[in-house]
Amino acid sequence: MNSKQGRQALYSIEHVRYLRRIRVRRRIIVLLQIMLLISAFAIWEAAADYGWINQFITSKPSRAWTAVVNLFNRGELWRHLGYTIGETCLGFSVGTMAGIIVAAMLWWSDFISKILDPYIVILNSVPKVALGPIFIVWLGTGLKAVVAMAIATSVIVTIMVVHNGFKNIDPNKIKLMHTFGATRLQIFTKVVIPASIPTMIAALKVSVGLSLVGTIVGEFLGSKAGLGYLIVYGGQIFNMSLVMAAVIMLSIVSALLYYIVVLLERKVVKYNH
Amino acid sequence: MAKLLINNVSLKYHTIEDEIEALREFNLKVTAEEFIGIVGPSGCGKSTLLSLIAGLIKPTTGSIILDGTPISGTTQKIGYMLQQDYLFEWRTILDNALLGLEVMHRKTPDSIARVKQMLKDYGLSGFENSYPHQLSGGMRQRVALIRTLATEPDLLLLDEPFSALDYQTRLAVGEDVCRILCQHRKTVIMVTHDIAEAISMADRVIVMTPRPGRVKSEHVIDFGPEYSHGSPLKRRESPKFREYFAAIWKELNSNEQ
Numbered sequence: 001m002n003s004k005q006g007r008q009a010l011y012s013i014e015h016v017r018y019l020r021r022i023r024v025r026r027r028i029i030v031l032l033q034i035m036l037l038i039s040a041f042a043i044w045e046a047a048a049d050y051g052w053i054n055q056f057i058t059s060k061p062s063r064a065w066t067a068v069v070n071l072f073n074r075g076e077l078w079r080h081l082g083y084t085i086g087e088t089c090l091g092f093s094v095g096t097m098a099g100i101i102v103a104a105m106l107w108w109s110d111f112i113s114k115i116l117d118p119y120i121v122i123l124n125s126v127p128k129v130a131l132g133p134i135f136i137v138w139l140g141t142g143l144k145a146v147v148a149m150a151i152a153t154s155v156i157v158t159i160m161v162v163h164n165g166f167k168n169i170d171p172n173k174i175k176l177m178h179t180f181g182a183t184r185l186q187i188f189t190k191v192v193i194p195a196s197i198p199t200m201i202a203a204l205k206v207s208v209g210l211s212l213v214g215t216i217v218g219e220f221l222g223s224k225a226g227l228g229y230l231i232v233y234g235g236q237i238f239n240m241s242l243v244m245a246a247v248i249m250l251s252i253v254s255a256l257l258y259y260i261v262v263l264l265e266r267k268v269v270k271y272n273h
Numbered sequence: 274m275a276k277l278l279i280n281n282v283s284l285k286y287h288t289i290e291d292e293i294e295a296l297r298e299f300n301l302k303v304t305a306e307e308f309i310g311i312v313g314p315s316g317c318g319k320s321t322l323l324s325l326i327a328g329l330i331k332p333t334t335g336s337i338i339l340d341g342t343p344i345s346g347t348t349q350k351i352g353y354m355l356q357q358d359y360l361f362e363w364r365t366i367l368d369n370a371l372l373g374l375e376v377m378h379r380k381t382p383d384s385i386a387r388v389k390q391m392l393k394d395y396g397l398s399g400f401e402n403s404y405p406h407q408l409s410g411g412m413r414q415r416v417a418l419i420r421t422l423a424t425e426p427d428l429l430l431l432d433e434p435f436s437a438l439d440y441q442t443r444l445a446v447g448e449d450v451c452r453i454l455c456q457h458r459k460t461v462i463m464v465t466h467d468i469a470e471a472i473s474m475a476d477r478v479i480v481m482t483p484r485p486g487r488v489k490s491e492h493v494i495d496f497g498p499e500y501s502h503g504s505p506l507k508r509r510e511s512p513k514f515r516e517y518f519a520a521i522w523k524e525l526n527s528n529e530q
Binding site (some may be wrong): 182 | 352363377
């Protein structure tokens, strides 16, 4: 802090003004972002109170909040949140690891990669939701089927993005390794993996969202806990406050998970200032 | 005994559309501690020749003999410097310089100390823990040279090693590299499209024909004793420099027709 102030003292007045302008602008943007959210909720609340919209089908923020408090009082809030977050994280980790391992195999053998290529493209375009009933028959309703669903939605994209990253490494970097007589394993661990870290993070950003989609769909199809379960259950008993509360919590969860990946990125990609 | 013997080497590349003859019956004899410059029109197989010597590809016919034994695959006796530095941006400068030793499982406290000393000697002290993007082009190229020299090869292959640098830096780095290589008494084969660069650095300049490449002519470069192991910049000022340049230029241009 001190050094910053010390350095600032050296700047010209114009530069200090310029910095201040940027800082003010940034604050106004954050302020407006928060206000936008608050006013959306306020208008929703008011519209419901004044009868412009039908509370029965739209609910309103204060009642959604009450629904959250009720869940908390009944001791169910953490269970539902825990299930959704846990299933997503499990599906995400397994899907990512499996995806990277498969991508590595495809990189290792161009021949296998060529053979599997059309199947991967088809698997990628199949809506994974369609597999839900199969997982339920195979694994029963509950955690296992939901995690399977989360893996299925995220793994193919991970394979494709990571394999693409592996393939797009500068061939001269690999040639350089060859000039030192490097083995294929050395090339993989010393060039391919570190050079692909930015690509892998990009894949994580996509797949964390997809895992959450898979988890929610899995919970829709057959589960006794989780935000997806709450949404379907609330819809069935026409408790829209519960549905809205679950959707809002889901938004927060998805933002949090994405943010964790961004934090990871900042930690790992330090050379890429 | 010759350090390196290239005997009737031919090489054909195959693609689905075509077959390309890159080299045809190429012959060259290199004695120890000699600095060979190879010039030729673009696409004449200069880089292919270096890949063959480095053992990265095998000749279709002919043989390449290093210190009396035929080359089959890469060997630690040969150091290869590519057109660009290709430093790994996720590794520090020291770790980049140690890459070759690491791959060869020769990273020991001794070799690390030696590489650190080289970084110091070549004006890179204080940058051991920096990352490549923090260095200038000339500094990066010096790190690439240290990375190559660290494995202690006795034959060095340079593939247009300065082509990625701007002219000013290019002259300066050429000067450094020449001094370093002379000091280490290495045998060097440098491929370049820059005639002046070849004359200013080499003991002998080989002119290649267009594809399929073969030796068109040889020019022994001798600036006299006061220039031996001298600086490339100084050589460029010698009156003989222009004569060599004119002769090689003519050779290359008669290729074009």
